[in-house]
Amino acid sequence: MNEKVMLIDVSKCTACRGCQVACKQWNRLPAEKTQQRGTHQNPPDLTPATWNLVRFTEIPLREGGVRWLFRKDNCMHCEDAACQRACPVPGCIFKTAEGAVVIDTEKCIGCEYCVNVCPFEIPRFDSATKKVYKCTLCWDRIGNGQIPACAKTCGPGAVTFGPKEKMIAQAYARAKALGGDATVYGDKFVKGTHVMYVLPEKVRMYEKLTINPSVPVSVYLWKDFLKPVSVLAIGAALVGTFFHYIIKGPKRPEEGGE
Amino acid sequence: MTNHWNDIANADVILIMGGNPAENHPISFRWVDKAMVKGAKLICVDPRFTRSAAKAHIYAALRSGTDIAFLGGMIKYILDNNLIQKEYVVEYTNAAFLVDEKFDFQDGLFSGYDAKGRKYDRTTWKYQMDAKGIPKMDKTLQNPNCIYQLLQKHYSRYNLDLVSKITGTPKDDLLKVYKGYTETHKPDKVGTILYAMGWTQHTVGVQNIRAMAIIQLLLGNMGMAGGGVNALRGESNVQGGTDHALLFHIIPGYNPMPRATDKTLADFLERNTPKTQDPKSLNWWKNRPKYIVSLLKAMYGANATKENDFGYSWFPKLDEGQNASWLILFDQMAKGKFKGFFAWGQNPACSSANAGKVRKAMETLDWMVNVNLFDNETGSFWKGPGTDPSKIKTEVFMLPCAASFEKEGSITNSSRLMQWRYKAINPPGQAKPDLDIMHALYQKVRKLYKEKGGAYPEPILNLSWNYGPKGPDGTIKHPDPHFVAKEINGYTAKDIEVEDAKTKVKTVVAKAGEQLGSFAFLQDDGSTTSGCWIYCGSYTERGNMAARRGKADPTGIGLYPGWAWCWPVNRRIIYNRASVTWEGKPWDPKRAVIWWDGSKWQGDVPDGPQPAGDIYPFIMVPEGHARLFAAGLADGPFPEHYEPLECPIEKNLMSSQKLNPAVRLFGEPGIGAGADKYLTCDPRFPLVCSTYRVTEHWQTGVMTRWTPWLVELEPQMFVELSKELAKERGIKNGERVVVKSARGEVDAKAIVTERFKPFKIADQTVHQVGIPWHYGWVTPPDGGDSANLLTPTIGDPNTMIPESKAFMVNIEKKGGK
Amino acid sequence: MAKPKNLILSSTVFERVVHWVLAGSCLFLFLTGFGLMFHSLSFMANFFPGGHYIMKLLHNIVGIIFGIAFLFALIAWGKDTLYFDEDDKKWFRVMGGYLWEVEKVPEAGKFNAGQKMFFMVLFLFWFIMMGTGIFMWFPIFPAEITRWLYVLHALGVVVLGGFLVIHFYLGTYGNPGTFQVMGHGYVTKGWAKKHRPKWLRDVEAGRRSV
Ligand code: HEM
Ligand code: SF4
Ligand code: SF4
Numbered sequence A: 001m002n003e004k005v006m007l008i009d010v011s012k013c014t015a016c017r018g019c020q021v022a023c024k025q026w027n028r029l030p031a032e033k034t035q036q037r038g039t040h041q042n043p044p045d046l047t048p049a050t051w052n053l054v055r056f057t058e059i060p061l062r063e064g065g066v067r068w069l070f071r072k073d074n075c076m077h078c079e080d081a082a083c084q085r086a087c088p089v090p091g092c093i094f095k096t097a098e099g100a101v102v103i104d105t106e107k108c109i110g111c112e113y114c115v116n117v118c119p120f121e122i123p124r125f126d127s128a129t130k131k132v133y134k135c136t137l138c139w140d141r142i143g144n145g146q147i148p149a150c151a152k153t154c155g156p157g158a159v160t161f162g163p164k165e166k167m168i169a170q171a172y173a174r175a176k177a178l179g180g181d182a183t184v185y186g187d188k189f190v191k192g193t194h195v196m197y198v199l200p201e202k203v204r205m206y207e208k209l210t211i212n213p214s215v216p217v218s219v220y221l222w223k224d225f226l227k228p229v230s231v232l233a234i235g236a237a238l239v240g241t242f243f244h245y246i247i248k249g250p251k252r253p254e255e256g257g258e
Numbered sequence B: 001m002t003n004h005w006n007d008i009a010n011a012d013v014i015l016i017m018g019g020n021p022a023e024n025h026p027i028s029f030r031w032v033d034k035a036m037v038k039g040a041k042l043i044c045v046d047p048r049f050t051r052s053a054a055k056a057h058i059y060a061a062l063r064s065g066t067d068i069a070f071l072g073g074m075i076k077y078i079l080d081n082n083l084i085q086k087e088y089v090v091e092y093t094n095a096a097f098l099v100d101e102k103f104d105f106q107d108g109l110f111s112g113y114d115a116k117g118r119k120y121d122r123t124t125w126k127y128q129m130d131a132k133g134i135p136k137m138d139k140t141l142q143n144p145n146c147i148y149q150l151l152q153k154h155y156s157r158y159n160l161d162l163v164s165k166i167t168g169t170p171k172d173d174l175l176k177v178y179k180g181y182t183e184t185h186k187p188d189k190v191g192t193i194l195y196a197m198g199w200t201q202h203t204v205g206v207q208n209i210r211a212m213a214i215i216q217l218l219l220g221n222m223g224m225a226g227g228g229v230n231a232l233r234g235e236s237n238v239q240g241g242t243d244h245a246l247l248f249h250i251i252p253g254y255n256p257m258p259r260a261t262d263k264t265l266a267d268f269l270e271r272n273t274p275k276t277q278d279p280k281s282l283n284w285w286k287n288r289p290k291y292i293v294s295l296l297k298a299m300y301g302a303n304a305t306k307e308n309d310f311g312y313s314w315f316p317k318l319d320e321g322q323n324a325s326w327l328i329l330f331d332q333m334a335k336g337k338f339k340g341f342f343a344w345g346q347n348p349a350c351s352s353a354n355a356g357k358v359r360k361a362m363e364t365l366d367w368m369v370n371v372n373l374f375d376n377e378t379g380s381f382w383k384g385p386g387t388d389p390s391k392i393k394t395e396v397f398m399l400p401c402a403a404s405f406e407k408e409g410s411i412t413n414s415s416r417l418m419q420w421r422y423k424a425i426n427p428p429g430q431a432k433p434d435l436d437i438m439h440a441l442y443q444k445v446r447k448l449y450k451e452k453g454g455a456y457p458e459p460i461l462n463l464s465w466n467y468g469p470k471g472p473d474g475t476i477k478h479p480d481p482h483f484v485a486k487e488i489n490g491y492t493a494k495d496i497e498v499e500d501a502k503t504k505v506k507t508v509v510a511k512a513g514e515q516l517g518s519f520a521f522l523q524d525d526g527s528t529t530s531g532c533w534i535y536c537g538s539y540t541e542r543g544n545m546a547a548r549r550g551k552a553d554p555t556g557i558g559l560y561p562g563w564a565w566c567w568p569v570n571r572r573i574i575y576n577r578a579s580v581t582w583e584g585k586p587w588d589p590k591r592a593v594i595w596w597d598g599s600k601w602q603g604d605v606p607d608g609p610q611p612a613g614d615i616y617p618f619i620m621v622p623e624g625h626a627r628l629f630a631a632g633l634a635d636g637p638f639p640e641h642y643e644p645l646e647c648p649i650e651k652n653l654m655s656s657q658k659l660n661p662a663v664r665l666f667g668e669p670g671i672g673a674g675a676d677k678y679l680t681c682d683p684r685f686p687l688v689c690s691t692y693r694v695t696e697h698w699q700t701g702v703m704t705r706w707t708p709w710l711v712e713l714e715p716q717m718f719v720e721l722s723k724e725l726a727k728e729r730g731i732k733n734g735e736r737v738v739v740k741s742a743r744g745e746v747d748a749k750a751i752v753t754e755r756f757k758p759f760k761i762a763d764q765t766v767h768q769v770g771i772p773w774h775y776g777w778v779t780p781p782d783g784g785d786s787a788n789l790l791t792p793t794i795g796d797p798n799t800m801i802p803e804s805k806a807f808m809v810n811i812e813k814k815g816g817k
Numbered sequence C: 001m002a003k004p005k006n007l008i009l010s011s012t013v014f015e016r017v018v019h020w021v022l023a024g025s026c027l028f029l030f031l032t033g034f035g036l037m038f039h040s041l042s043f044m045a046n047f048f049p050g051g052h053y054i055m056k057l058l059h060n061i062v063g064i065i066f067g068i069a070f071l072f073a074l075i076a077w078g079k080d081t082l083y084f085d086e087d088d089k090k091w092f093r094v095m096g097g098y099l100w101e102v103e104k105v106p107e108a109g110k111f112n113a114g115q116k117m118f119f120m121v122l123f124l125f126w127f128i129m130m131g132t133g134i135f136m137w138f139p140i141f142p143a144e145i146t147r148w149l150y151v152l153h154a155l156g157v158v159v160l161g162g163f164l165v166i167h168f169y170l171g172t173y174g175n176p177g178t179f180q181v182m183g184h185g186y187v188t189k190g191w192a193k194k195h196r197p198k199w200l201r202d203v204e205a206g207r208r209s210v
């Protein structure tokens, strides 16, 4: 495997939002009509046309002063991708050799299964096209030896991209150097993600960052239990009735009852 | 920048003050981050908690316009705690120099003040000279007239209590910053300062930077890798713009603009060529005549001869005492003194302080030519808000021009790095590169002068204009930027020989007709040309140096001497001779910029090729020493705190001079006194305000407001204010409000934030707010208008840069009190 | 249609139409649903122009038809099915005589206890399938809730799947003659005597028509 990881070192991110624009440029996504709503975060959330959003969180500190945290939010490209498990259309959500989890929008039927099972609330449904969209890890670039558009544009070097093992090592080294509450986010759940963070603060300090994410239990119940069981149930019923027929036999009306 | 962008990575402490590089120079943070990864500390001082502050180890808030008080406190802290790099200060700065005994400073005024003219007679601001004409020194620094003692006396008043009362910065925070930054007084610790318009756009703009320069000198941080005083330029090519004399008072290469009273070239050169008697002072500007004559030769070519003073009389001149700076130009325009106006690549209807006045001023014009990428508020001023198009006589011409990637040419960035750029795509429609537009314009003007004559046709007709290949008919069809670049560099008309100091053997270093390799070869006899002497060496016989893309880093400190080309003479860190001892040993061997290996210099191109110990390091001043005491400025040799034109407190706590005594006042105070009205300490405008930029837009937004992706990020004019103020005013986050000043008002959306906090100033609570200046009524439709409708017409006495970083406003809810 | 000799009408036209709309839509839902659930069955999408998207859309629309049809089913059979009486309890004790030999199967009315139970289950799962299906189609609830609808819907498939197979068997091979009830609607008296004696008495006594 040629697995790659995008490492987002939040401690270096200055919220310049170059990545947000680069993503739109590379993926030819339209601008959205927005309003100043009392924050620099805009659009307010991920949308079908915004696959990469820099989130701004202001946290007043008890000891005085303020923290202003920035986080680039996009698909985590899970190794165990709940979205892919859920998708009803074969080949619609597929994984590349690099580990990118990609939606083939041609195939997407807009059932929104992926939207509702993603532990990171990533995919977004477009009611106009009736399809779902999200970050592709620029699979069309990385498959050709390029790095993702957002990583390419990131001036401060907060977003880097490279071989999985190397990036994980880099992430841990950086978190260690930062010290304090710094952690690495990404390698310890859903069998590892192909987008990882170095977080200088605790996970809960960041807007919309899932604490202890996992593939939802409901997905296992649904796809790994009930799905096979439904065949079993029908099969069992068929077998049961068959044996009933040959052992007990049908119930015939009494002769001459007319 | 004395240093360069990559060099930030070498710093141990980075002070961000008067700037916000994370937002306005986003790429700079690549180097800031690199430094921090290596363990550097980042300090950010700003009225508002910015995106830069978000990354800082230490943040301190200060009220807009009080930087000198803040830095003065730091100077006092350094002196009190003896944190100077002693050897550096004694040997390389003018600390030991003795100043005229009549020099004085009393209650905010330096000696020689003329209250009526609002200016200083600077005759007492000078060094004492010995019999040989060399400045007197006391290297023990004990003489009461030595600059070190004067400095100590001047800043003794900047104690923590007073500074804290003026700036509103809690004393703890002041100490944290002072302590953190002055760590770099150790020879092997280096600090850098990154500043921008937050320091310059004040009535004490130049002195803000002076104050920091003093600190850098005391700590021994000038000339060092990871040190210096670094102005982060706000536009990719604004450094190039100033180098090539976009300002009224200088001509290319930082030479002074001739005045009408300089009747002959000799007069002009005599007045402007500094002299020294000190053999150890290289006094670089002694070469000025060579640069001026070479410039005149570049301008007038064969028409410039020794006999006609190289065409000096055709060269434009200022009247004696004339100030033709931006604010004055528009003041004159408002008074109907202009017929026409070329608005070339600019948008004064939004960018100029007191933009309302500027918009009105443009109504007096007969014509305007607006050269820009897009329509803007300047070209469309006649249909702006509150304007009746039927009453405007001005005829406006729009000339669409090519964007940077639609033409070839060079830009010079803050690192003084001249980089060649190539054309990526053709300009759209009728848009043309600026050079083509200028070329066409010149041909037309020249033709008119030639055919119809005119008041004084010689300056136009004698101009040499060889900016492209000539056709058989002698005309240039397409101007070519390479021709311009070559002329800027310059060539020689005759062989140039240089004599070896030891062997006395002469060798020819440049043959007649060749491009010159260095300004060292420029002559004052008319045999050489150079359009801008500092760029001599940029386009040589070896080709276009700015197009080089070498990635080698032989010193390991990121100088990359083979990448593009940097003025002067590809020197990446200027004043680098101050980074070594007299013997040529680096103060900081880990990050050596240059070193003397016993026979020659290694590392960067040194400031002067002379052997170690032969010359003083600061070669650009006649005394060869960096100036803690600088006599050349309009408002004093030492920075002193004065309040902004509009401020929230009745009294300057430092002295009874409230406003910088040397600034030029426009109009009179009080509402109703014309467009230049201002109001200070007026209860109607109780809030301190500053303008700024955000990452997502650029300048007045003419480029970015037409880019939907960027409008999506920052769609509307906003005002940031503290939770406390919002509560007082009943303003909710995201609500529409009106921001008003004595001059105008703008609508904005409120951003109620933790990132602004009320200040305690002189025991009263003062609120500060901030607004971006990117918006304008042309687009986007619901975007709002320019913050500069609020800013006052007042400028720094040295540069006339407007004071848009500190003025007074009020905020009201939209539609009522 | 003229009344055939010796036969007795066991269901109205209304009942039969409702049944077949219900059955047809249900079968369609099963097939298309499985086409969505199993990638191995995704070839089914090829039967629809527009592929998976149309298959899913038809599943949703037919779901609505199914839902409405069931309302009519309630009108048709609700009063005969949505209760148990004493005989039904006894019926359960011997499991209707389907599983082991019994002396005498307790007498049933129009529907025996097993059929009633089937209908009740169908009622419950009609509710579940409609309730989940509609909000899977239009997910207005938060993801945390919606993802459990998928589970319930699949649970419905399991239960209904089993029940429908048994229902099919009992309605055809398991009980010869029964298919007629939903076919032309006429059954023999002998069949009626065996399967719904109480009902037969009621009809013969004129207490009910069908
Ligand atoms: C007897 C009745 C029904 C059966 C047997 C049935 C069967 C199925 C099956 C097997 C699936 C695939 C589930 C999976 O992928 O795990 C499914 C999905 C779905 N069903 Fe049903 N279903 C029935 C009724 C309904 C009804 C009444 C509706 C509502 C209109 C409905 C709406 C849906 C929806 C929205 C989906 C999600 C898949 C998609 O949107 O393509 N179903 N159904
Ligand atoms: S480009 Fe880099 S620094 Fe800028 S917002 Fe994105 S991640 Fe942050
Ligand atoms: S983050 Fe969500 S959308 Fe992305 S791969 Fe994981 S489950 Fe799928």
Ligand code: SF4
Pocket (backbone or CB within 6 Å): A083, A086, A087, A088, A089, A092, A093, A103, A107, A108, A109, A110, A111, A112, A113, A114, A115, A131, A132
């Ligand atoms: S919405 Fe599209 S991508 Fe998501 S699960 Fe459904 S078919 Fe797959």
Ligand code: SF4
Pocket (backbone or CB within 6 Å): A022, A023, A024, A026, A027, A051, A052, A074, A134, A135, A136, A137, A138, A148, A149, A150, A151
């Ligand atoms: S990887 Fe590509 S698609 Fe994903 S956020 Fe970055 S630029 Fe956008």
